[in-house]
Amino acid sequence: MKRFLVVLLTLALCMGCCGAFAEEEKVLRIYSWEDYVDADTIAGFSEEYGIEVEFITFASNEEMLLKLEQGGGENYDIIVASDYVISSARKQNLLMPLDKDKLTNFGNLNPNYLNQYFDPDNVYSIPYTVGSPMIVYDPDRVEGEIRYFADLWDPQFADSLCLLDDARVMIGETLKMLGYSYNTTDDAQLQEASDKLMELKPNVRALDYDTAYQYLLSGEVSAAYLFTNFAVICQMENPNLVAVYPEEGVGFGVDSLVIPTGAQHPDNAHLFLDYVMRPEVAAHIAEYQLYINPNQAAEAYIDPALKDYAAFNIPEDKIATAEYVQDVGEYESKFQEIWMNFKLK
C-alpha cells in the first residue's frame, strides 16, 4: 500500500513538473467568455503565425478580475474585459501598457470608441465590441411609433414588456429619461427613479439577462429593452420587429482586449491584437458577435445585409449622449436595493 502511495505521489509530482516545462514559445493564451472570440478567428491567427492558441473561459467579469487580483495574470496573454473592469484593473496595475509601435492597425479603429473614461488614450486596451441597449418592439401589436424610453410606461404595454434584469442598466436608463446621470449619487434623484420604475411594474411581464430576446421572438411580449446583439438577433429572426435607440439618450458599454501584467507571451499577444484590428478580421468578428463594430476600416468588409439592422447604425447624436455604467462606490448597493424592491413588488 505504501509503495502504491509513493508511486502515486511521484506521478503527481511528475505531472506538476511536466506542466511547468510544457510551455512552448509559440503559445497564446486567451481568457474570455465561451465563444466570444470565435473559432475561425483563432484558427486564422494560429495558421498564419504558427502560434498555438489556448482558449480559457470565464463566466463573468468579476470572476476574471478576481483571478487577476489573486496574481493570476501570468496565466493569460489576452483577456476580453468590459469597460468598468478595465477601469478597476488599470488602477490596480493589473494591465500591461500596450506597445503601440507593434500595433500597425491601430489607426483602423473608430475614434468614437477610443480614449474613453476607463482607459484614457488607450494605453491598455483595444475596443473589441461595442454595445448599447435599445428598445425592440412588434409594430403589429403596438399602437403608434415608439421612440422614447418613456413610451414603455404607456398602458398599452400592460403585462407585455421584457426588461433586462440588470440594476444599473435599468435604473440608469430611467435616470437618463428623467434627465439625470446613469451614475448619479443624489438620493433625491435615485428616489425619483425608483418611484418612476415602480409605475412601470404593471407593464413588466419578464425580466431576463441571458436570453431576453426569446420572449419577444416567441411573442410572449410585444416590446423589450435589450442589449445590442439581442436586438440584432430579434431582427434577424423576425424582420418585422423594429429596433430603436431611445431618444432620451443611451447607455453604453465597450468590451475590450487587454494584456495582463505578467503575461508570458506579450509579443504573441501584440501580434494577436494587430491581427484582430485587420479590417477583414474585425468584419468577421462583428458579423459573428453582432455587436457594434469599433473598427471603421472594417465597415467596407461587413456583409451589407447586416448593416441594415438598426442596432449597427447608432446615430452620431446618440453616441454623444452615451453614458457608461461606472463605479459609484458605496452607492452600488443603493442601486441594487432599488432594483431588488422593484423585482419583489
Next chain:
Amino acid sequence: MRRKRVGSALFLAVMLVMLYLPVAVVVLYSFNANTSRFTFAFTGFSTQYYQGLLHDTKGLVSALMTSLELAAYSCGLSLVIGTLGALGLAGAQMRGKGAVETLSLLPVMIPEIILGFALMAVFTFAGVKNDMVKLVIAHVTFCVPYIYLVVKARLTGMDPSLNEAARDLGAGPVRAFFSVTLPLILPGVLSGTLLAFAMSLDDFVISFFVSDTTVTLPLKIYSSVKTGVSLQVNALCSVMLATVAIAVALSKLLSRKKEPGEMKNEE
C-alpha cells in the same frame, strides 16, 4: 385498497415524469435540425450536433477529457487516503477519535463556495502554480470524505474477528489485509470511489475558484452565458447519459450472473 394502489401509481408516474422529462427534452433537442445560433425551436431531425461533437468544433470533448483526467487523478488519490483513513480510525483506540472523524467530514459539510475560496487563498499564499496539481488537491479534499464514509460503513458491518482469524492462521498483516479485509470492503471502496468520481466530474464551484487555465466541462458550459449555449452540449449530455446507462445495465447483468458462482468460490 384499490384506490390506494391507483394513488401510488399516479404518484410514481408523476415523480418519474418530473425526474425524466428534462432529460428527455435534452436528448430530443440534441437531434434538432435548427441551425440558428440563437433560437432553439425544434425544426426537424438531424445529427448535426453529433457530427460537430465528433470533430469537437466547440472544444467540449477536450473539456470533458480534462474533467475525466482530473476525476481519475483525484479519485485515485482519494481512494487510497479515504480507505486508509477508514481502516486506521476503525482500528484506533485513541482519545478524540470522534473529533477526528467529524473533522475529516468537514469538507462535505461546509458550503462549497467557502471551501473553494479558502483553497484559492491557500494556493495563492503558498504560491502553487500548476493548475492540475491545484485542482487535484482541491478535488481530493472533497472526494475523500465520500470514500471514507462508505468504507467506514462497510467496516462497521464487518466482523473484526475475521481479520484476527487470518492472523491467527499465520497470515502476515499485509497478507491478511489483501486476502481478507480488502475483498470484504471492496464493494464499499468501489461505490465510494464512484460517488467521488461523480462529485468530481460534477464540481463547478470549487474548480471555478481554483482553476486558472484548466477548463473543465462544467466551467466550459457555464462560460457560454454571454454567447448562448450550443446544442452540442445536449449532444454531449446524451452521449454521456447513454454511456452511463449502458454501463449500469452491463454491471447489473454481470453481477446477476456472477453472484451465485462467487459465493461458491468463497466457500
